[in-house]
Amino acid sequence: MQTLANPTRFMAASQSILPWLAGAAAISLGAGLVLGFAAPPDYQQGDTVKIMFVHVPAVWTAMMAYGLLALASLIGLVNRHPLADLAARTAAPLGAAFTALGLITGSLWGRPMWGAWWVWDGRLTTFLLLLFIYVGYIALWNAIEDETRAARICAVLALVGAVNLPVIEFSVDWWTTLHQGESIFRAGGPLIAPVFLWPLFLMALGYTLLFFVLWIIRIRTEILVRQSRRTAMGISA
Amino acid sequence: MMSFMALVSRDVRLAVRAGGGAALAVAFFAAAATLVPLGVGADLWLLAQIAGGVLWVAAVLAALLSLDRLFQADFDDGSLDIIALSPLSLETISVAKILSHWLTTGVPLTLVSPLLGVLFGLPAKAIAVLSLSLLMGTPAISAIGAIGAGLTLAIRRGGLILPLVVLPLLAPAVIFGAGSVLATLNTMPGGALALLAAYSLAAVLLAPFAVAAAVRLNLGG
Numbered sequence: 391m392q393t394l395a396n397p398t399r400f401m402a403a404s405q406s407i408l409p410w411l412a413g414a415a416a417i418s419l420g421a422g423l424v425l426g427f428a429a430p431p432d433y434q435q436g437d438t439v440k441i442m443f444v445h446v447p448a449v450w451t452a453m454m455a456y457g458l459l460a461l462a463s464l465i466g467l468v469n470r471h472p473l474a475d476l477a478a479r480t481a482a483p484l485g486a487a488f489t490a491l492g493l494i495t496g497s498l499w500g501r502p503m504w505g506a507w508w509v510w511d512g513r514l515t516t517f518l519l520l521l522f523i524y525v526g527y528i529a530l531w532n533a534i535e536d537e538t539r540a541a542r543i544c545a546v547l548a549l550v551g552a553v554n555l556p557v558i559e560f561s562v563d564w565w566t567t568l569h570q571g572e573s574i575f576r577a578g579g580p581l582i583a584p585v586f587l588w589p590l591f592l593m594a595l596g597y598t599l600l601f602f603v604l605w606i607i608r609i610r611t612e613i614l615v616r617q618s619r620r621t622a623m624g625i626s627a
Numbered sequence: 628m629m630s631f632m633a634l635v636s637r638d639v640r641l642a643v644r645a646g647g648g649a650a651l652a653v654a655f656f657a658a659a660a661t662l663v664p665l666g667v668g669a670d671l672w673l674l675a676q677i678a679g680g681v682l683w684v685a686a687v688l689a690a691l692l693s694l695d696r697l698f699q700a701d702f703d704d705g706s707l708d709i710i711a712l713s714p715l716s717l718e719t720i721s722v723a724k725i726l727s728h729w730l731t732t733g734v735p736l737t738l739v740s741p742l743l744g745v746l747f748g749l750p751a752k753a754i755a756v757l758s759l760s761l762l763m764g765t766p767a768i769s770a771i772g773a774i775g776a777g778l779t780l781a782i783r784r785g786g787l788i789l790p791l792v793v794l795p796l797l798a799p800a801v802i803f804g805a806g807s808v809l810a811t812l813n814t815m816p817g818g819a820l821a822l823l824a825a826y827s828l829a830a831v832l833l834a835p836f837a838v839a840a841a842v843r844l845n846l847g848g
Contacts, residue, residue: 519795526792533782542844543778547792550774550837554796557826561799564822565806 397473397613404606411606415599422592429585438502443589445495447597449517452492455485455601456520459527460552463545473609475541478548479531480608484601486524493517512566516559523551630715631723638727641700642693649735656682656689656736660743671748678747679757679808682740683801686761687768690732691790694772697724698780698842707780711846717839725766725773725834733765749812756811760804760823767800767827770834777841799826 422443432439459481466474496514497507508514527547534540643649663681664674701707710720740761744754775793782788803826807819 519798522791522795526788526795529788529791530778530782533779533784533788539781539844539847543841546774546837546841546844547778550796553833554799557799557829558795561802561822561826564819565802 400473401610401613404610408603408606408610411599412603415596415603418592418599419596422589422596425592426589429589432586435503438499439586441495441499442586443593445492445499446590447594448488448492448495449513450594451597451601452485452488452517452520454598455481455488456524456552456555458605459485460548463548466541467545467549472538472541475538475545476609476612477605478545479541480612481605482524482527482531484604484608486521486528488597488601489517489521489524493521510566512559512563515566516562519558519562520555523555527551630713631719634710634715634720634723635727635730638724639730642696642727642731649731652689652693652732653735653739655692656685657739657743659685659688660746664747675748675750675753675812676809678744678749678753679760679805679812680801682743682747682757683761683764683805683808686736686740686765687794687797687801688790689736690728690765690768690772691793693728693732694776694793695779695786695789697728697773697776699776702780702845707842708846711842717843718835721773721777721835721838721842725769725831725838728773729766729769733761733769736765737761749808753808753811756820757808760807760820763820763824763827764800764804767823767830768797770827770830770838771796771800773838774834774841777838777845780842781845800830 426440426443429440429443431437459478462474462478462481465471466478493514496517500509500511500514501507504511527544530547531540531544534543660682663677667673667677698707701710711717713720715723737758740758741754744757749757772789772793774796775789778792779789800823803819803823807823809815810819
């Protein structure tokens, strides 16, 4: 990890690893989709259970993205490393996109299952708040001109958010139990049959790989932008 | 301690005399709450049911209004640099700022809340819980709000970003605060007040470190 912290070495390493990662993402997403569509309809949910294969991995990836964002922020704050700053910055829009994807697919799943596009379910509400945290982070970053300072300040926000998220999750869960009338029965047995588990696993792997592919591309783009800006100003890289 | 008290009293006096601080927050709180019955109708049963939520949301918004003054004015005229140079640590300064913000928003909001509780048709017991929950929960609003104020203090138009950053983080306070009122109203077992107190204590304890870090970064440290 330490050796990758050098931007030049990161560029070289990421260039060789990127095609493999992208290929693996495409294969697992493709296989997951094929298996997912081939999966039999659920005895309770019918064909709508297949929304799970695009919904659940999006939710997992969105949570993982915030974890990585907070981790990169911590490294950026402690070690003052520009690459960690870039990693944190570029993870935010991706995390927001996967959060939005999770919300949209959840809503599409909710329509046939719960009879409404939106219900104030604990997880949905937590995810809506997570989306706002992402948006606040991105807005704050865009509002500060000095990039190094923006990175540090946003890192503080990311860590405050990381401390707060479990509390938000807990409070929203507590809130949904208080509002008993709207509590939701989640269909589906305690065990997921292997026919469902395999596509879910492949899709989760595919989403995760896709996130890393996009993340690396974004970091590379940022590094290139900076290099070209420096060259334009006449400073040799 | 002397300089701590001096800083608090300076900020409180500035808020009261220059910004119209306490009165403005209370007026906003009352005006926003008054609009709700006009919007949803005058059914007192319905109003009592939503009173906890409406008044808590209004209180959070009223407290947010004065947050941008917390550091920005001092930053703009340079006095924040002077304050930072004082023997007090930035963490202590943050505590003083949070305390003075709470004294000029949280306390007055708590004091007028029984009146608004009556207007919303809450029974006496629920009004007591509402005021108690605001008394315990508003320090968390000031503490977490101060983090947002510290993060955005150098942004020229931070007024819009500050609520965006702070509001999602305040969800637990609103949930527990409004939940305690609703639980009392419908005689449900709650524990919401205990959770609110725990949340508020943790926020007041931890926030000064984040505020100090944010201010330090913005002062170019």
